[in-house]
Amino acid sequence: MALGRRGYDIRIGPGLLAEAASYKALRGRLVRIVTDANVAPLYLQPLLAALGLSAAEVLVLPAGESQKTWANAETVLDWLLRARLPRDGVLVALGGGVIGDLAGFCAALYQRGIDFVQIPTTLLAQVDSSVGGKTGVNHARGKNMIGAFHQPRAVIADTDVLRTLPPRELAAGLAEVIKCGLLGDAALFAHLERDLDRLLTLDAEVLADAIERCCTLKARVVAADERESLQGGGGPRALLNLGHTFGHAVETHTHYESWLHGEAVGLGLCMAADMSARLGWIAAADAARVTELVRRAGLPVRPPAGMRPQDFMDLMALDKKAAGGRMRLVLLRAVGDAVVSADFDPAALERTLAEFCGAA
Amino acid sequence: MALGRRGYDIRIGPGLLAEAASYKALRGRLVRIVTDANVAPLYLQPLLAALGLSAAEVLVLPAGESQKTWANAETVLDWLLRARLPRDGVLVALGGGVIGDLAGFCAALYQRGIDFVQIPTTLLAQVDSSVGGKTGVNHARGKNMIGAFHQPRAVIADTDVLRTLPPRELAAGLAEVIKCGLLGDAALFAHLERDLDRLLTLDAEVLADAIERCCTLKARVVAADERESLQGGGGPRALLNLGHTFGHAVETHTHYESWLHGEAVGLGLCMAADMSARLGWIAAADAARVTELVRRAGLPVRPPAGMRPQDFMDLMALDKKAAGGRMRLVLLRAVGDAVVSADFDPAALERTLAEFCGAA
Numbered sequence: 069m070a071l072g073r074r075g076y077d078i079r080i081g082p083g084l085l086a087e088a089a090s091y092k093a094l095r096g097r098l099v100r101i102v103t104d105a106n107v108a109p110l111y112l113q114p115l116l117a118a119l120g121l122s123a124a125e126v127l128v129l130p131a132g133e134s135q136k137t138w139a140n141a142e143t144v145l146d147w148l149l150r151a152r153l154p155r156d157g158v159l160v161a162l163g164g165g166v167i168g169d170l171a172g173f174c175a176a177l178y179q180r181g182i183d184f185v186q187i188p189t190t191l192l193a194q195v196d197s198s199v200g201g202k203t204g205v206n207h208a209r210g211k212n213m214i215g216a217f218h219q220p221r222a223v224i225a226d227t228d229v230l231r232t233l234p235p236r237e238l239a240a241g242l243a244e245v246i247k248c249g250l251l252g253d254a255a256l257f258a259h260l261e262r263d264l265d266r267l268l269t270l271d272a273e274v275l276a277d278a279i280e281r282c283c284t285l286k287a288r289v290v291a292a293d294e295r296e297s298l299q300g301g302g303g304p305r306a307l308l309n310l311g312h313t314f315g316h317a318v319e320t321h322t323h324y325e326s327w328l329h330g331e332a333v334g335l336g337l338c339m340a341a342d343m344s345a346r347l348g349w350i351a352a353a354d355a356a357r358v359t360e361l362v363r364r365a366g367l368p369v370r371p372p373a374g375m376r377p378q379d380f381m382d383l384m385a386l387d388k389k390a391a392g393g394r395m396r397l398v399l400l401r402a403v404g405d406a407v408v409s410a411d412f413d414p415a416a417l418e419r420t421l422a423e424f425c426g427a428a
Numbered sequence: 429m430a431l432g433r434r435g436y437d438i439r440i441g442p443g444l445l446a447e448a449a450s451y452k453a454l455r456g457r458l459v460r461i462v463t464d465a466n467v468a469p470l471y472l473q474p475l476l477a478a479l480g481l482s483a484a485e486v487l488v489l490p491a492g493e494s495q496k497t498w499a500n501a502e503t504v505l506d507w508l509l510r511a512r513l514p515r516d517g518v519l520v521a522l523g524g525g526v527i528g529d530l531a532g533f534c535a536a537l538y539q540r541g542i543d544f545v546q547i548p549t550t551l552l553a554q555v556d557s558s559v560g561g562k563t564g565v566n567h568a569r570g571k572n573m574i575g576a577f578h579q580p581r582a583v584i585a586d587t588d589v590l591r592t593l594p595p596r597e598l599a600a601g602l603a604e605v606i607k608c609g610l611l612g613d614a615a616l617f618a619h620l621e622r623d624l625d626r627l628l629t630l631d632a633e634v635l636a637d638a639i640e641r642c643c644t645l646k647a648r649v650v651a652a653d654e655r656e657s658l659q660g661g662g663g664p665r666a667l668l669n670l671g672h673t674f675g676h677a678v679e680t681h682t683h684y685e686s687w688l689h690g691e692a693v694g695l696g697l698c699m700a701a702d703m704s705a706r707l708g709w710i711a712a713a714d715a716a717r718v719t720e721l722v723r724r725a726g727l728p729v730r731p732p733a734g735m736r737p738q739d740f741m742d743l744m745a746l747d748k749k750a751a752g753g754r755m756r757l758v759l760l761r762a763v764g765d766a767v768v769s770a771d772f773d774p775a776a777l778e779r780t781l782a783e784f785c786g787a788a
Contacts (some may be wrong), residue, residue: 145574179574179657180576217541
């Protein structure tokens with residue numbers, strides 16, 4: 069990935085966990101590992117064996133998005149300080165997006181920044197959260213409202229680990245894959261429509277191709293706008309938030325407990341496509357293709373029961389995409405072509421919310 | 429200050445607080461102010477009047493180094509989230525180094541980074557902590573162990589506000605001024621030996637000259653090594669830590685409660701000079717000049733009662749200057765010429781600690 073002096077390796081493929089010691093970012097370094105209680109029984113021992121480490125060098129946190137908190141960041145930092153990890157040590161995140169975001173945040177802050185390495189163990193983390201350097205924790209008033217930009221030194225995406233992923237989490241990861249196709253890779257979107265069943269059964273070839281296309285797309289977008297600072301936050305990097313403003317509202321409304329991030333994003337893609345069609349920017353048939361693909365992936369296409377249009381409006385207004393008080397959304401001009409816009413007819417948003425929430 | 433696209437204005441002089449609205453970084457922006465209970469009664473109203481703001485846009489924290497905590501960072505972030513400050517808002521730090529470091533840390537993390545402006549109200553903050561972009565909080569296991577690099581958009585150093593500074597805090601600020609002379613400006617050191625009495629009575633001309641020399645020196649050093657990343661953290665920026673490894677040990681030992689940061693640094697300068705003389709790098713007479721100037725400034729030149737050499741060793745080993753397990757110190761080759769070194773005879777350190785702690 070090209071980010072000047074901070075460029076780093078992204079490797080994708082089977083069997084990479086066992087080769088962890090071959091990475092320059094890990095060889096001969098003092099290493100600490102953060103993981104969670106779901107991942108530890110499956111992949112911690114192979115990683116410790118590969119790196120010649122003991123369990124004393126690992127912190128195992130409870131699993132789940134509700135753990136991505138300010139309090140847990142303090143827990144990790146306390147542990148690093150007790151261990152007296154020096155400034156030239158390395159922190160490894162072994163887990164999904166929650167562990168990656170939380171450990172990356174702590175690596176950004178510990179002694180004002182130490183190296184870290186991402187070993188993503190979910191499809192969602194492999195195609196999305198492990199690449200790009202966004203780290204952070206959630207807050208009751210919004211997801212990822214507290215964070216830092218901190219690029220990993222390496223990303224090790226071992227596709228073998230996806231075999232133990234629960235079907236619901238695989239589907240959640242597919243939401244981000246569909247997003248990548250929708251926002252900037254029409255060929256990927258077409259591949260997904262054709263090969264979704266093979267992806268759902270973890271066909272190695274289709275899987276590696278999809279992950280690589282997503283990482284390539286994300287790396288290209290991030291290299292153009294690392295800190296989402298261009299055009300007041302409405303530049304290239306903001307395109308990656310397609311579906312996320314709707315999705316974050318759902319996650320916040322449900323306190324990050326009942327919906328997986330990818331599930332919320334999948335719904336958000338349907339809502340963004342629906343709204344784009346109501347604006348006349350894409351055909352109604354294209355919006356229907358989006359909903360159909362999200363549904364085939366096994367993802368929800370309706371908001372949680374009882375969530376009202378006003379709930380969306382209140383939570384979306386706080387979202388980071390709101391600039392100078394004006395709501396900014398990522399919308400579609402075509403399948404494979406997204407645009408960041410604050411210049412849309414608010415009536416289209418209202419109609420989309422009414423339609424999806426089942427109101428009149 | 430020259431830091432590429434992130435360069436910013438440092439203004440030094442009388443009456444600047446009343447001109448706050450003239451700063452581009454503040455004009456026409458949504459502004460929130462963090463200050464403390466000592467500063468608020470003195471300078472908050474003039475600043476609010478200058479910016480046309482109300483008290484509702486201010487968070488007043490208790491005063492003191494013991495407030496620079498992870499918990500208070502959460503308090504500030506919660507407040508910003510409740511206020512729904514947008515990503516293009518500005519956070520102003522009105523206060524000394526504690527408020528500047530804490531508010532800067534929160535500005536670095538809020539929505540992954542918003543603009544902030546430093547209005548330092550102590551001599552120490554004006555000559556040191558407000559310039560250079562280091563932000564953070566303390567931890568029971570070490571000072572500034574958790575933090576981020578985040579440059580302010582502007583630094584407004586109004587010298588009029590120093591008139592209300594307690595003498596003890598003025599002296600603490602002078603420690604950093606002496607440090608600047610010692611590490612890179614022999615002329616400043618000589619000026620201080622000649623004009624210290626005028627500085628202690630806040631002679632405007634001598635004061636502005638000393639602050640400007642310190643800021644210029646610091647800006648030059650920071651521009652060469654913004655993130656203290658060169659030479660494994662032992663590059664140019666580390667020189668600014670002259671006296672700090674000894675000083676941080678004192679502050680940690682006393683739980684940041686009884687010693688001011690500048691007091692600890694003043695003692696640290698004496699100890700670094702003493703050790704440099706024991707190594708034969710400077711003359712004993714030069715070490716004596718340092719101790720004499722620190723003493724004349726009204727600063728302590730002995731560690732707190734009961735602090736033992738081993739206490740220093742334990743706490744200094746954890747200091748950020750420790751690289752790969754080896755202790756690194758900033759020492760002197762001459763008055764006005766400091767060097768970062770891990771290559772020193774440890775017996776010299778032991779003798780300095782024994783001498784200052786009053787052991788055999």
